[in-house]
Amino acid sequence: MIEKLTTSEHKLSYQEFKKEILEDYKIAVISRECSLLGRREVLTGKAKFGIFGDGKEVPQLALAKAFKNGDWRSGYYRDQTFMMAINQLTPQQFFAGLYAHTDIKAEPYSAGRQMGGHFTTHTLQDDGSWKNLMQQKNISADISPTASQMPRLLGLAQASKMYRNVKELKKSNRFSNNGNEIAWGTIGNASTSEGHFFETINAAGVLQVPMVISVWDDEFGISVHAEHHTTKESISEILKGFQRTEDKKGYEIFVVNGWDYSKLIDVYNQASTIARTEHVPVLIHVKELTQPQGHSTSGSHERYKNKERLQWESENDCIAKMKAWIIEIFENEEEIITIEKDAKRDVSAAKRTAWNDYLSTIIDDQKEIITLLDKVAAKSNHKTFIIKLRNDLADVKVPLKKDLLSTARKSLVYLREEHSEEKLQLIHWITKYSKEQNYNYNTHLFSENKNAATNIKEVKPIYKAHHVVVDARIVLRDNFDAIFSQHKDVLIFGEDSGKIGDVNQGLEGLQLKYGKLRVADTGIREATIIGQGIGMAMRGLRPIAEIQYLDYLLYGLQILSDDLATLRYRTLGKQKAPLIVRTRGHRLEGIWHSGSPMGAIIHLLRGIYILTPRNMTKAAGFYNTLLKSDEPALIVENLNGYRLKERLPLNLGQFTTPIGVVETIKEGTDITVLSYGATLKLVEEASSALEQVAIHIEIIDAQTLFPFDIDHQVIKSIEKTNRLVIIDEDVPGGASAYLLDQIINKQNAFQFLDSKPLTITSKSHRPAYGSDGDYFSKPSTDDIFEGIYNLMHEVDPLKYQKLY
Numbered sequence: 114m115i116e117k118l119t120t121s122e123h124k125l126s127y128q129e130f131k132k133e134i135l136e137d138y139k140i141a142v143i144s145r146e147c148s149l150l151g152r153r154e155v156l157t158g159k160a161k162f163g164i165f166g167d168g169k170e171v172p173q174l175a176l177a178k179a180f181k182n183g184d185w186r187s188g189y190y191r192d193q194t195f196m197m198a199i200n201q202l203t204p205q206q207f208f209a210g211l212y213a214h215t216d217i218k219a220e221p222y223s224a225g226r227q228m229g230g231h232f233t234t235h236t237l238q239d240d241g242s243w244k245n246l247m248q249q250k251n252i253s254a255d256i257s258p259t260a261s262q263m264p265r266l267l268g269l270a271q272a273s274k275m276y277r278n279v280k281e282l283k284k285s286n287r288f289s290n291n292g293n294e295i296a297w298g299t300i301g302n303a304s305t306s307e308g309h310f311f312e313t314i315n316a317a318g319v320l321q322v323p324m325v326i327s328v329w330d331d332e333f334g335i336s337v338h339a340e341h342h343t344t345k346e347s348i349s350e351i352l353k354g355f356q357r358t359e360d361k362k363g364y365e366i367f368v369v370n371g372w373d374y375s376k377l378i379d380v381y382n383q384a385s386t387i388a389r390t391e392h393v394p395v396l397i398h399v400k401e402l403t404q405p406q407g408h409s410t411s412g413s414h415e416r417y418k419n420k421e422r423l424q425w426e427s428e429n430d431c432i433a434k435m436k437a438w439i440i441e442i443f444e445n446e447e448e449i450i451t452i453e454k455d456a457k458r459d460v461s462a463a464k465r466t467a468w469n470d471y472l473s474t475i476i477d478d479q480k481e482i483i484t485l486l487d488k489v490a491a492k493s494n495h496k497t498f499i500i501k502l503r504n505d506l507a508d509v510k511v512p513l514k515k516d517l518l519s520t521a522r523k524s525l526v527y528l529r530e531e532h533s534e535e536k537l538q539l540i541h542w543i544t545k546y547s548k549e550q551n552y553n554y555n556t557h558l559f560s561e562n563k564n565a566a567t568n569i570k571e572v573k574p575i576y577k578a579h580h581v582v583v584d585a586r587i588v589l590r591d592n593f594d595a596i597f598s599q600h601k602d603v604l605i606f607g608e609d610s611g612k613i614g615d616v617n618q619g620l621e622g623l624q625l626k627y628g629k630l631r632v633a634d635t636g637i638r639e640a641t642i643i644g645q646g647i648g649m650a651m652r653g654l655r656p657i658a659e660i661q662y663l664d665y666l667l668y669g670l671q672i673l674s675d676d677l678a679t680l681r682y683r684t685l686g687k688q689k690a691p692l693i694v695r696t697r698g699h700r701l702e703g704i705w706h707s708g709s710p711m712g713a714i715i716h717l718l719r720g721i722y723i724l725t726p727r728n729m730t731k732a733a734g735f736y737n738t739l740l741k742s743d744e745p746a747l748i749v750e751n752l753n754g755y756r757l758k759e760r761l762p763l764n765l766g767q768f769t770t771p772i773g774v775v776e777t778i779k780e781g782t783d784i785t786v787l788s789y790g791a792t793l794k795l796v797e798e799a800s801s802a803l804e805q806v807a808i809h810i811e812i813i814d815a816q817t818l819f820p821f822d823i824d825h826q827v828i829k830s831i832e833k834t835n836r837l838v839i840i841d842e843d844v845p846g847g848a849s850a851y852l853l854d855q856i857i858n859k860q861n862a863f864q865f866l867d868s869k870p871l872t873i874t875s876k877s878h879r880p881a882y883g884s885d886g887d888y889f890s891k892p893s894t895d896d897i898f899e900g901i902y903n904l905m906h907e908v909d910p911l912k913y914q915k916l917y
């Protein structure tokens with residue numbers, strides 16, 4: 114037993130052995146006390162919501178022992194004991210999280226942006242550069258959707274495989290030591306029903322990556338029993354086919370009871386060795402766990418657990434069982450009682466400190482605004498009303514920040530016709546306070562460092578005097594070739610990306626040149642292709658995840674939206690995953706080959722740049738830009754553009770397409786026409802026809818939908834033409850409505866418009882198959898011509914006579 118207690122070489126003396134066990138017991142009871150007091154804090158109204166790790170303490174002690182510097186965890190909201198055991202969570206921080214303290218020093222996980230129980234460690238320095246991740250324990254920022262920790266877990270584990278096996282990568286660096294790091298996952302038994310779980314399990318078995326996944330099994334998912342979740346009510350039972358054999362690769366699977374401290378340590382030791390040395394994935398099914406306080410503070414478990422179950426849970430509580438075991442082996446209860454008493458005292462003190470720390474700044478601010486209101490009231494004709502507001506605020510013993518700001522804003526309404534120095538001071542306070550809170554709640558969606566993608570300057574492609582014209586896919590391919598030789602940390606993977614060099618041959622021959630790990634085929638599993646990318650990007654690699662067609666991005670959209678798009682925001686800029694997602698779309702035909710749900714994508718992916726290059730040179734430039742930056746992006750290449758002719762630049766891998774910059778591709782005087790991607794070709798064709806009838810349109814390529822036109826160039830064109838048409842092949846109210854909102858509200862175009870702005874889009878359904886399906890579903894050159902002509906007819910009916 115003594116040897117099993119530690120993963121170190123060092124053999125323990127009896128005293129050390131006892132000390133370590135008692136230390137562990139102490140962590141477990143401190144964690145439990147946090148859960149108990151945490152629930153009370155919510156029920157008494159000091160915190161909004163609580164979800165705790167009670168009943169899951171003991172296995173997390175064992176996991177913590179096997180977890181080494183450089184390792185990663187991708188888990189969920191039950192893991193507070195583990196966090197305490199690896200010294201990444203104190204009781205005070207636990208309560209700061211519960212109170213949503215916005216000071217990152219007090220609440221280092223999300224600075225109050227996430228609910229308690231969602232953990233993080235910082236992988237970035239303040240300037241956005243990487244820390245040395247081998248000198249710390251790494252927690253990829255938790256998210257709430259069940260099983261969404263799984264796709265990222267795959268990538269975190271795969272990074273170790275890359276660092277060990279890709280010859281171009283340094284074997285020892287800030288991110289890895291020869292790929293010895295394990296990615297540890299945790300998940301609840303009920304959440305294993307999710308597709309993400311099964312997709313990840315299969316992919317990790319195929320890829321053979323060092324991933325150890327613990328399933329915390331308490332038989333329930335909120336109120337729903339395992340009989341409704343899992344075939345045979347046992348995840349290890351049904352995953353038996355994944356067990357590796359002598360001649361077939363697969364998983365090592367362990368089953369262990371969650372209250373059996375010594376067995377757990379043994380199992381985690383074995384799992385660690387297998388995953389670390391052999392790069393074999395491991396599943397640990399931890400059974401017989403409990404949930405003493407029920408799922409969360411939202412309800413009580415007496416509603417759905419019967420008497421027998423409740424009785425069983427109290428008898429099999431993992432801490433109670435550990436305690437009985439300790440008393441049995443050390444024959445002494447006194448030390449245990451002291452530990453329990455101390456834990457109660459210490460946690461209670463930590464809670465008070467966290468609360469005072471959280472509240473004191475708000476109270477100080479409350480005093481400040483009350484003083485200002487007193488001053489302003491003294492000078493005001495509406496003194497009584499302002500004093501009433503002031504007194505109401507002064508009566509609030511536990512104020513929220515919104516109480517302060519809201520009172521100040523309301524009092525300004527009474528002061529609207531008055532002028533005084535005191536009113537100016539009040540306005541100054543409102544502005545300052547709003548700015549501070551804006552930092553707390555509305556920043557770090559994108560990089561705020563020098564490497565932000567929008568800071569990368571344009572480098573134009575250079576051409577030979579007698580330029581070489583090639584199929585456009587060659588521009589991409591040769592640019593990728595340059596990228597792979599210049600950036601050793603770049604990897605690309607997707608369905609058919611490896612052997613055949615993608616379905617349009619933009620990667621032709623590159624697997625042969627750069628190897629099967631750097632240019633890789635994957636299974637058909639979009640969510641985990643994205644997850645691979647997120648995890649590897651979090652560990653310092655520069656993955657490009659390829660989604661074969663834009664329509665199938667929907668399978669990966671949830672993880673892009675919930676995980677990648679929120680990463681910087683939910684960590685206040687303390688973690689990043691500069692993943693590039695490559696896909697192709699637009700101008701295809703058929704319900705599932707239409708390729709343009711851009712509005713849906715833009716709205717779900719705030720936090721990821723959305724780039725829609727009109728040709729392959731622009732696309733290649735975007736890849737080059739992004740590799741100079743540290744931000745995630747989605748690039749949608751034009752499916753019907755690969756065989757069109759483009760000039761081959763000389764400065765491959767070097768030229769860049771700027772992000773957030775539109776481009777005027779034809780000047781004109783009558784109407785500003787904004788489009789992007791493949792419809793631009795149609796707009797150009799329609800434009801030639803419009804010239805024949807003396808209509809001169811100005812064509813602008815949006816280029817990047819998010820961010821759109823940072824320097825407000827479109828408004829300059831509208832100032833000249835006074836008319837606006839937006840054309841795309843998304844549904845009505847899709848990306849065109851988004852662009853219109855940007856131009857009307859952000860760029861304030863209303864003042865310059867002489868005609869109603871027009872959007873020309875596809876029909877409100879998905880496009881039918883075939884060329885006729887396309888013609889009758891999506892905007893054609895005829896639709897564009899007529900839309901623009903009719904607009905000019907309204908302007909000058911005599912000059913532009915009605916067509917029909």
Ligand SMILES: Cc1ncc(C[n+]2csc(CCOP(=O)(O)OP(=O)(O)O)c2C)c(N)n1
Nearest residue numbers: 191257258259300301302303304333334335
């Ligand atoms: C995708 C998704 N669906 C539903 C929920 C709501 N939800 C939160 S926790 C939970 C139950 C999870 O049970 P289990 O995986 O067994 O973990 P436990 O909480 O019991 O540890 C549910 C349904 C969610 N967070 N995400």
